[in-house]
Amino acid sequence: MKKLMNDPADFVTQSVAGMVMAHSDLVSLNSTPLYVTRAGAPAAGKVGVISGGGSGHEPLHAGFVGPGMLDAAVPGPVFTSPSPDPIQAATAAVDSGAGVLHIVKNYTGDVLNFDMAKELAEAEGTEVASVLVEDDVAVEDSTYTAGRRGVAGTVLVEKIAGAAAQRGDDLASVAALATRAAQAVRSMGVALRAPVVPASGEASFDLSDDEIEVGIGIHGEPGRHRQAMAQADELTAMLLEPVVADLALREGNQVILFVNGMGATTSPELYIAYAAARRILEAHGVQVTRSLVGSYVTSLDMAGASVSVMRLDDELLELWDAPVKTIALRWGM
Amino acid sequence: MKKLMNDPADFVTQSVAGMVMAHSDLVSLNSTPLYVTRAGAPAAGKVGVISGGGSGHEPLHAGFVGPGMLDAAVPGPVFTSPSPDPIQAATAAVDSGAGVLHIVKNYTGDVLNFDMAKELAEAEGTEVASVLVEDDVAVEDSTYTAGRRGVAGTVLVEKIAGAAAQRGDDLASVAALATRAAQAVRSMGVALRAPVVPASGEASFDLSDDEIEVGIGIHGEPGRHRQAMAQADELTAMLLEPVVADLALREGNQVILFVNGMGATTSPELYIAYAAARRILEAHGVQVTRSLVGSYVTSLDMAGASVSVMRLDDELLELWDAPVKTIALRWGM
Numbered sequence: 001m002k003k004l005m006n007d008p009a010d011f012v013t014q015s016v017a018g019m020v021m022a023h024s025d026l027v028s029l030n031s032t033p034l035y036v037t038r039a040g041a042p043a044a045g046k047v048g049v050i051s052g053g054g055s056g057h058e059p060l061h062a063g064f065v066g067p068g069m070l071d072a073a074v075p076g077p078v079f080t081s082p083s084p085d086p087i088q089a090a091t092a093a094v095d096s097g098a099g100v101l102h103i104v105k106n107y108t109g110d111v112l113n114f115d116m117a118k119e120l121a122e123a124e125g126t127e128v129a130s131v132l133v134e135d136d137v138a139v140e141d142s143t144y145t146a147g148r149r150g151v152a153g154t155v156l157v158e159k160i161a162g163a164a165a166q167r168g169d170d171l172a173s174v175a176a177l178a179t180r181a182a183q184a185v186r187s188m189g190v191a192l193r194a195p196v197v198p199a200s201g202e203a204s205f206d207l208s209d210d211e212i213e214v215g216i217g218i219h220g221e222p223g224r225h226r227q228a229m230a231q232a233d234e235l236t237a238m239l240l241e242p243v244v245a246d247l248a249l250r251e252g253n254q255v256i257l258f259v260n261g262m263g264a265t266t267s268p269e270l271y272i273a274y275a276a277a278r279r280i281l282e283a284h285g286v287q288v289t290r291s292l293v294g295s296y297v298t299s300l301d302m303a304g305a306s307v308s309v310m311r312l313d314d315e316l317l318e319l320w321d322a323p324v325k326t327i328a329l330r331w332g333m
Numbered sequence: 334m335k336k337l338m339n340d341p342a343d344f345v346t347q348s349v350a351g352m353v354m355a356h357s358d359l360v361s362l363n364s365t366p367l368y369v370t371r372a373g374a375p376a377a378g379k380v381g382v383i384s385g386g387g388s389g390h391e392p393l394h395a396g397f398v399g400p401g402m403l404d405a406a407v408p409g410p411v412f413t414s415p416s417p418d419p420i421q422a423a424t425a426a427v428d429s430g431a432g433v434l435h436i437v438k439n440y441t442g443d444v445l446n447f448d449m450a451k452e453l454a455e456a457e458g459t460e461v462a463s464v465l466v467e468d469d470v471a472v473e474d475s476t477y478t479a480g481r482r483g484v485a486g487t488v489l490v491e492k493i494a495g496a497a498a499q500r501g502d503d504l505a506s507v508a509a510l511a512t513r514a515a516q517a518v519r520s521m522g523v524a525l526r527a528p529v530v531p532a533s534g535e536a537s538f539d540l541s542d543d544e545i546e547v548g549i550g551i552h553g554e555p556g557r558h559r560q561a562m563a564q565a566d567e568l569t570a571m572l573l574e575p576v577v578a579d580l581a582l583r584e585g586n587q588v589i590l591f592v593n594g595m596g597a598t599t600s601p602e603l604y605i606a607y608a609a610a611r612r613i614l615e616a617h618g619v620q621v622t623r624s625l626v627g628s629y630v631t632s633l634d635m636a637g638a639s640v641s642v643m644r645l646d647d648e649l650l651e652l653w654d655a656p657v658k659t660i661a662l663r664w665g666m
Contacts, residue, residue, distance in 0.1 A: 001542070265337060266634055268349075269337035272344070301636070
């Protein structure tokens with residue numbers, strides 16, 4: 001299968017370098033070890049907020065670096081956690097003295113390497129807090145995970161935590177709000193076509209022409225079941241109802257509804273799913289207060305989508321609405 | 334092939350309705366005939382700027398409706414021009430008395446239908462000017478086109494015209510600036526994989542596993558030639574050199590460099606192509622003053638990319654930098 005790339009071994013470094021080149025007003029590159037910081041980091045007096053993980057989920061995480069969101073992102077190899085070294089270096093680079101929050105998706109490699117980086121950073125005198133995102137309701141344990149996987153909900157957690165840090169909250173408060181956000185968001189996804197991994201040039205799993213995988217992970221990990229393709233309204237209900245149940249949403253709840261594309265799914269398709277999801281939530285008496293629709297947490301060029309819902313309270317809504325200026329998410333500045 | 338949709342006949346109406354539902358702060362829907370306006374249109378005293386064309390190129394055009402860019406977008410059926418009726422209705426809806434500019438991509442159907450809508454609107458007393466975008470240097474005539482096709486450069490023309498209208502220029506000035514922008518931008522694209530059309534469920538053309546189409550149109554129209562897949566650096570040079578030659582770029586010129594994804598191509602791939610394009614331009618002594626990288630003018634879920642370059646002068650740069658608030662392009666507000 002064809003990809004717009006040079007040597008597959010350079011896929012991550014060349015793309016990150018190109019991204020920083022195109023957006024040098026927003027982000028700066030550290031090549032060795034590889035991480036991306038907000039331009040002008042560290043931001044004086046502010047808690048640093050960083051995230052990272054395997055590449056292949058762009059714009060997550062580097063696309064969310066900038067005022068009001070992340071201070072740094074650490075991209076690992078495709079679908080592979082970055083080692084502790086770049087995480088530790090990024091942590092040091094964004095520490096202004098107010099400490100650093102690590103936002104970690106729940107995968108075994110990420111958890112181990114962020115934990116080790118945290119210990120190393122603490123040994124050098126940086127205060128570090130950590131929040132785990134485990135929003136995927138599809139399965140309880142998975143290929144690379146003990147417990148639930150961290151998927152698209154991560155974007156919402158990064159936005160909330162970044163806004164709290166930007167307004168001047170201390171590390172404990174930023175961590176508490178990130179935890180509250182992580183507990184308030186749940187997601188589930190479906191794959192229509194497997195992604196092609198750059199190094200192998202092969203589809204990462206087999207799916208026949210009329211088959212889909214319901215509850216897919218963002219690395220192509222198996223979900224709940226395979227079935228024949230169905231219409232968007234039916235598929236959306238299949239993704240959303242477990243989310244609604246897990247969050248125990250009740251009439252009168254206010255939510256952010258986030259329909260996320262997996263990479264190769266077009267925006268018209270995402271908006272068709274969005275309309276279906278919104279009708280379902282409204283039938284439950286749930287009010288869709290804010291919306292996000294787009295390909296923000298991808299799985300290379302997988303075709304498919306996920307639906308995430310975050311239950312809002314007044315403070316989470318205020319932090320969601322706060323200005324943000326990153327490559328992939330920008331409003332109010 | 335699978336798509337996230339319900340009845341293919343509802344693909345456009347359901348997706349547009351979902352989009353307007355998700356972004357009701359920015360856009361309003363007119364269902365019959367189908368068009369999308371900026372919320373609160375017409376904007377008092379301002380020239381209206383509208384565009385439209387076949388669907389399947391999202392976020393073009395409806396994703397660019399909002400302050401600082403378009404006042405309305407008219408989505409036709411997939412890959413098929415909207416009829417004169419919705420274009421005329423959209424024209425009337427955004428006319429505050431200052432007249433309306435039509436931005437038309439050069440395809441036979443679009444040109445005919447926008448011309449007819451212009452005549453109808455003028456007969457009802459609306460002053461209408463029109464600008465044709467024909468930025469594709471790949472071929473001189475094509476399947477649906479006499480003369481060059483209008484492709485990704487359209488986004489840049491819409492941004493420039495929208496900014497001119499927003500600052501209060503009169504219709505003649507907005508039209509003149511849009512024309513200047515259209516003459517200053519050139520593009521060329523490549524397909525790695527054909528898109529699948531919703532109605533047929535079939536790939537719109539055949540391309541073997543190691544084959545690419547250089548100079549592809551945004552409806553899958555044939556380009557210059559087919560060849561074996563090559564590395565990104567080589568492909569990017571193949572797209573960019575004809576653009577540089579056609580614009581007669583010289584040392585010291587300032588440009589916007591726009592690397593556009595065709596739908597299913599991931600952002601890391603676009604950034605790899607961007608880095609290659611930037612190196613080539615810099616080797617020509619051309620300064621990349623602004624950059625845009627993303628999937629803005631798509632061909633459903635085609636895999637591939639295009640490279641556009643706009644030669645800047647001080648006024649075009651000022652208009653490019655002006656604040657804009659749309660679904661797909663937003664800065665400064």
